[in-house]
Amino acid sequence: MKIRQTKDIHTVELPFKLKISFEKIFNLLQKYADEEFKEHPYHEPSKKIIEEVKNIPELIDGFSDESLLKKHEETIELLLDPLFPELLLENEIKAVSIPFTFTTFKFTSRFEKILQNAGEDYELKVRNFESDLMYIYACTLILANVHSYPVDLKRPFFFDIPDKTTNSIKKYRAAFNADFMDIFPTETAPKLSEDDIKILLDNFENIDVWKEKLPPKSYIFKGFGIMNLFDVTTDEIISEIRTNLLKREDNLVHTLQASFRKFFGIDDLTLGFSVFEIDANNLAYSRIKKEESLVLNYVKDISCNGVFCNYVLEKLFLNNETLAISDVEKYGQQTKKNNFYQRLKNMNIGSIILVPIQASVKGDLSIIEIASPRPFELNSINQNKLQDLIPLFKIAVDRFSEEHQNVLEATIQENYTSIHPTVKWRFYEAAEKFHRESFEKKEKAKVEDIIFSDVYPLYGQSDIKGSSIARNQAIKEDLTTQLSLAISVLLEACKSERLPIYKELRFRVDQYLSEVKRGLKAGDEISILDFLKREIYPVFNHIKEINNELKDLVDTYINRLDPSLHVVYEKRKAYEDSVTLLNDQLASFLDTKQEEAQQMFPHYFERYKTDGVEYNMYIGQSLTRDKKFDNLYLYNLRLWQLQIMCEMENVALKAAEQMDHKLRVASLILVHSNPLAIKFRMDEKQFDVDGAYNIRYEIIKKRIDKAHIKDTEERLTAPGKIAIVYSQDKDAQEYYKYIKYLQSKKLLGKVEKLEIEDLQGVSGLKALCVEVVYQKDFDIQKTITIDELIQEFK
Structure with a gap:
């Protein structure tokens, strides 16, 4: 009988005296040796074993001398044979063990082969279970079995056993059968009180306390244990992969590749991946967002002609099904050696598994590439081993998508600004390109300019009429109050102290x-405030x-x-409160209506609060990649704008009821028929027209609200x-139609056609001035809806 001794049971410090005993199995055999079991198949063999064991009392009473295991090897074998059925010797990984020392004997055939492959110098050791922890673990058994105080310190025991035939380390989890052992105190064992047990429960890390309450060798362990090992190599590799996937490290692919080599048992297996933003309507528009691919190498087109054949394209990108190409050469013959075959061949790939992982973030798809240089090593059978890993990949892909989204958001916020949702896609494209070039370590990688060409501008404003005069009047009244208060103090001071300085200050x-x-x-x-101070x-x-x-x-x-x-800030505060109230109500109304207008056709919108509200809108094909633009949408938006200006006039009139200063607004719309280009100004973090020809539009916007009607002193806006x-x-002909429609809705009244005085650098402007019919x-809740407008326009 082969014996594997890790530690001498006399040198291991434990709260036990260890005694190897086969008393429990002897008693079981005695039962079968009784005459009432004479028909039982165990009866005769049990009688023979009992007769033999009676002559070796130490096997029953117990012994600590391991040499007796060898001396009584044959008898011990007979005693233990019932626990090791011959039919299970090649399957089970089992041995008899002396607990806590892991001295083992009586192995199954499979266990013996595992130990032979581990080498003669291999020592059976529990992973990460140091001697102090082993002592405490033994103490918990005493608390449970002797003092009836169960303490849960159940931890799995793991063994890492080398396998020289495959040059790998196999992982095993141990399960112990304690049916054949007893624990009882010696005469010198201290009695434990309830308080002693509570002290132990609060001092897990303090080995000295445990040794004080349960001293070494103060109890007897009598019997033996049975240890079963279970191969958990695959489970451990999956756990290792899970841990690595949850890590945030730059060299993740290399780390995972090492795990997958163990998982598939292929020493030169290679791993790669790509993350795509998928356009389900047109795969040719799909783009790689991040790549550490084996075969794609930053291709920009993932269509059939670009990379994949129709079969691969459909399996991965449309059906999200895992695909195994077990023989790349055969695949090449079937596809007339297409581009994808050439890429596989160039990378010396003989077989490959492609795993698509659809992220929760809409449009993101990851392709995991697992490749071997030899055909058939990866195939449709062993691809099924990945089923347990796919949920882990999905978690990692979701995390990557979220982190990638955050990186792009940070890039946009740092280099651009808060972006209107309609054009956000274009900023993401620019951020993607910047990070791709940075990843490729291209020289002079920088964020690109954002330009939208051929867009139609719409501009409008609701300007507070006479705001400068009202603000100056409020300042004047507050300063008058403050100076008058100061004079009243100085007058009384002159009465109290007849000092000439008081009169001089009052004069000033x-x-x-x-x-x-x-x-x-x-x-x-x-200057006045400085004088006062x-x-x-x-x-x-x-x-x-x-x-x-x-x-x-x-x-x-x-x-x-x-x-x-x-400073005295009474009149100004009343005025500013009125302006704030009016601005807030106009802006809130416009923002709400703008969200509805986006339903007609996505367009860019920006709004500013000044003394009133002004806004820019741009609409055109270049602003969107998902919807076809038609001039009908422009006409719709112009009609919507005019209707909204009517309603904003009513909002302003109603808001005046809540103001100390009864403010009024003057409304203006600027029509520009020709499309222009807008560019995001990096320094100002906003869009502006692009090109010298289009500057005229910006000049008009800045000067038009102060313009006069030609040959008069009357302001255009009122x-x-x-x-x-x-x-x-x-x-004008187009807007006459809109005005006529809104007149039918009792929103607009009389209209007149005017010429505008020449402005600096601008001449030839005209205007339609139309009266607002106040309701x-x-x-606000009963204004004309977008659906009504669209229906009317049809």
Whole structure:
């Protein structure tokens, strides 16, 4: 009987004295030797074994001398044979073991072969189970079996056993059968109280406490254990792959490749992958987002002619089915040596498995490539081993897609700005290209310019009429209040202390007050506030200390000041609150309606709050890659814009009911018939027209709202009217149709045709000025819907 001894049972420190005993199996055999079992097949063999064992009492009483295992080898073999059925010797990995020392004897045939392949120098060791932990583990058995206090420290035991025939390490999990053992205390074993057990429960890491409460060799372990091993090499490799997939490391493919080589048992297996953004309507538009591929090498076209044959294209990209090409040469013959065959051949690939993984992020598809240089090593049979791994790949692909999305978002935010959803796809393309070039380590990789050509602009504004005059008047009134308060303090100070300086300061404050009442000039407010801070406030600090009445006056002055701005800010605040209220209501209404307008056709939209609201819109084919543009959408958007301007006039009138300053707006639409190009300005983080020819449009936008009607002093824009500015008569004819429709809806009134004075660098502009019909019962929720507009337009 072969014995494998890892540690001498006398030198291993445990709370036990170890005694090898076969008493329990002897008692079982005695039962079958009884006459009542004389018909049982075990009866006669049991009688013979019992007669032989009776002459060797140490096998029953127990012994610690391992040499007796060899001395009584034949008898021990007879005792243990019932536990090792011959039919299972080639299948089970089983041995009798002395627990905690892993001294083993009596092996199944399969276990013996495993140990032979491991080599004579191999020592059976438990992985990651140091001696202190083994001592504590033994103590938990004592708590459970002797003191009836079960403590759960169940941890699987693993053995890493080399296999020299395959030059690999096999992984085994051990299961122990403790049916043939007993544990009981020696006479010197300390008695454990409930408090002692609680102390042990709170001191798992403190081996000294365990050795104090359960000293070495204070208990007897009598019997033997049976150890069964189970091959978990594949499970461990899957676990290893799972761990690696969840890691965030740059060299992931190389790490996974090592695991897959063990998984398939192919030492020179290679691994690659690509991530595609798939256009389901046209695979030729699909693009590689990230690649460490074996065969694709950054191809831009994944269509049949570009890379794959129809069969591969359909399996991977349409059906998302795993594909095994077990013989690349045969595949080449069947496909007339197409491009994909040539790529496989160039990479010395004899067989390959391609695994498509569809990410949760719409449009992302990963292709995992597993290749061998020899045909048939990878095939449709062993591809099924991947079934347990595909969910792990999907988790990793989803994580990659999310992280990749975050990287692109960060790139866009850093280099561009918050982008309107309609054009976001183009910024992603630019970010993808930048990261691909960076990954390829191309020199001078940079983010490209974003330009959209042949787009039609629409511009509109609802400008607060007379905002500059109203703001200046509010500033004037606040400064008048502040200077008057200062004068009242100085007047009382003169009565309290007849100091000439008070009169001089009051005189200077009077002068500033007179200047303010005559009218403010640029810089007046700053110089007045600076004077107060330098000359007046130190005096106020002085007079506060000499007279309580003066202190109250100064406190009254201070209380009228805004705590953060340190100026009287009453009229201005009322005005700014009115402007904010009007801007917020106009902007909110426009944003809500804009979301609806996107349903007609995706278009670019940007809005600004100034003294009122102004906005730009651009529509055209280049702004979208998913929908066909037609001029019908432009006409729809122009009608929508005019209708929205009518409704915004009503929103503004209704908002005035809640204002201290009854503000009105003047509305304007600028019509530009010719398409132009817009470019994203990196320095300003916004779109602007591109090209010298198109600059005229921007000039008009900046100057038109201050223009006058030709040969008059009357401003073009006025409350209660919408000015539609154009340069070509065909535009006027188009807008007459829209006006007529909205007149039928009682939204617009009379219309007149006007000529506009020549502006600097711009001449020949005309305008239609149309009256707004205000609705007495105007309700934002009951405005004309997009569907009604589209139906009317048809």
